[in-house]
Amino acid sequence: MSEKENKMEKIVSLCKRRGLIFQGSEIYGGMGGTYTYGPLGVELKNNIKQLWWKKFVQDRINIVGIDGPILLHPKLWEASGHAEGFGDAMVDCKECKKRFRADHLVEDETGEDLEGKNEEMTKIIKEKEIKCPNCGKVNWTDVKDFNMMFKTQMNGVEGDIFLRPETAGAIFIEFKNVLDSTQQKIPFGIAQIGKAFRNEIVASNFIFRLREFEQMEIEYLIRPQDNWEPIFDDWLSQQEDFAMELGAKKEDLRRLEHPREKLSHYSKKTIDIEYNFPFGFKELFGLAHRGDFDLTQHTEFGNEKLEYFDQESGERFIPHILEPTFGVERSLLVALVSAYTEEQVGDPNPEDGQRDTRIVLKFPKKLAPVKIAFLPLSKKEELTNPTKELFNQMQEKFVCQYDDTQSIGKRYRRQDEIGTPYCVTFDFDSLEDKSVTVRDRDTMEQERVKIEELENYLTEKLSE
Numbered sequence: 001m002s003e004k005e006n007k008m009e010k011i012v013s014l015c016k017r018r019g020l021i022f023q024g025s026e027i028y029g030g031m032g033g034t035y036t037y038g039p040l041g042v043e044l045k046n047n048i049k050q051l052w053w054k055k056f057v058q059d060r061i062n063i064v065g066i067d068g069p070i071l072l073h074p075k076l077w078e079a080s081g082h083a084e085g086f087g088d089a090m091v092d093c094k095e096c097k098k099r100f101r102a103d104h105l106v107e108d109e110t111g112e113d114l115e116g117k118n119e120e121m122t123k124i125i126k127e128k129e130i131k132c133p134n135c136g137k138v139n140w141t142d143v144k145d146f147n148m149m150f151k152t153q154m155n156g157v158e159g160d161i162f163l164r165p166e167t168a169g170a171i172f173i174e175f176k177n178v179l180d181s182t183q184q185k186i187p188f189g190i191a192q193i194g195k196a197f198r199n200e201i202v203a204s205n206f207i208f209r210l211r212e213f214e215q216m217e218i219e220y221l222i223r224p225q226d227n228w229e230p231i232f233d234d235w236l237s238q239q240e241d242f243a244m245e246l247g248a249k250k251e252d253l254r255r256l257e258h259p260r261e262k263l264s265h266y267s268k269k270t271i272d273i274e275y276n277f278p279f280g281f282k283e284l285f286g287l288a289h290r291g292d293f294d295l296t297q298h299t300e301f302g303n304e305k306l307e308y309f310d311q312e313s314g315e316r317f318i319p320h321i322l323e324p325t326f327g328v329e330r331s332l333l334v335a336l337v338s339a340y341t342e343e344q345v346g347d348p349n350p351e352d353g354q355r356d357t358r359i360v361l362k363f364p365k366k367l368a369p370v371k372i373a374f375l376p377l378s379k380k381e382e383l384t385n386p387t388k389e390l391f392n393q394m395q396e397k398f399v400c401q402y403d404d405t406q407s408i409g410k411r412y413r414r415q416d417e418i419g420t421p422y423c424v425t426f427d428f429d430s431l432e433d434k435s436v437t438v439r440d441r442d443t444m445e446q447e448r449v450k451i452e453e454l455e456n457y458l459t460e461k462l463s464e
């Protein structure tokens with residue numbers, strides 16, 4: 001196993017051990033591509049969404065948010081083109097009945113990206129006698145398109161209802177309502193965070209490729225005649241900045257422009273921002289120039305003209321749209337991969353010369369699921385009572401944990417593993433000097449702080 005695969009395995013096991021992420025429906029044998037976020041995972045995920053919402057909605061005057069429904073009118077998917085074709089090419093192994101992404105099988109074998117060319121892929125899979133990654137046999141069906149939308153029904157509505165495969169649709173169709181109910185003037189954006197569902201042919205790489213996930217998307221409206229390129233570049237930089245706020249290093253990010261022949265007919269430019277995951281560079285976020293495609297289509301299929309009226313110039317036009325899109329779980333995976341650190345600590349063991357390994361999640365402080373742990377040095381009530389009192393006071397301000405189990409060393413290690421930036425230890429001296437020891441997660445340095453100054457001290461440290 002390579003070092004990178006090993007790192008991924010360690011992260012998956014840490015996530016389970018410490019209550020960050022569990023396989024979905026595990027006691028029934030699991031459901032691929034679904035996960036439960038445990039007590040700490042849900043905090044981490046919320047922190048990521050809050051960071052995004054603050055950066056892109058609350059801190060900006062020209063972006064507003066909505067929260068649209070998952071269940072949307074069947075006509076929307078006709079207008080957007082999803083009903084006709086939203087999916088990937090699949091191929092089934094006739095021996096073991098496993099299903100695979102045909103483009104991935106071909107790309108792994110030849111290095112060529114033949115997405116969209118089903119006949120060619122069928123030929124290559126047969127000619128090159130590509131083996132089934134599951135059973136090793138060579139007995140394939142032809143390559144076929146597979147629609148990844150989950151289908152359901154709804155009382156009172158004719159036609160198929162789909163669980164939305166992306167959040168954007170709800171934004172396009174609310175364009176008029178947002179415009180009429182706010183004072184926004186072009187250029188402006190509408191943002192949304194919400195669930196999306198894709199019946200991925202193969203769910204893989206932990207929380208990278210899921211069947212149920214969350215997206216954070218912005219539809220940014222500009223004038224058709226605007227010089228869009230600098231605006232597009234600015235969005236790219238902001239997306240990269242966000243990745244770095246999650247902990248990504250600049251050298252682990254790269255831009256991949258979609259070649260002309262793979263661009264949707266309406267798109268002037270699409271760029272994927274890729275991150276160097278332990279399983280290779282893969283799409284983290286995307287940015288697309290969608291032209292007037294969406295608003296034109298929804299105007300045609302719906303009952304309302306989705307136009308913009310410019311009061312100053314008296315012009316009416318359909319705005320063009322730039323779409324920066326972000327995956328919540330891929331962001332979370334970047335945060336985990338960037339934070340995961342193993343350090344050798346302490347003196348070498350006299351028997352084998354080995355030092356202890358300390359596992360630390362060095363999350364940016366803003367993302368840490370727990371900010372401060374309160375630890376009495378011993379289980380004696382004279383220490384636990386005042387520590388609990390301190391914990392109760394601070395809990396109103398910060399997300400805190402109280403822990404009085406096991407040795408102090410073990411408790412520090414546990415907090416390191418979940419990325420808690422500060423541990424506050426209350427010892428026997430604290431009763432006399434009214435001070436506590438504050439331990440820093442990254443440097444492991446300890447500082448004595450007066451209890452009456454603790455709140456200010458921690459507020460300052462956590463905002464660094």
Ligand code: ATP
Binds near residue numbers: 166209215284330
């Ligand atoms: P990929 O090429 O990896 O399948 P995509 O190009 O289909 O991704 P988009 O349609 O651009 O992805 O979706 C926007 C964002 O939503 C992606 O950049 C990614 O962060 C996230 N995303 C898409 N599909 C999934 C999935 N199956 N699981 C988790 N996140 C996803």
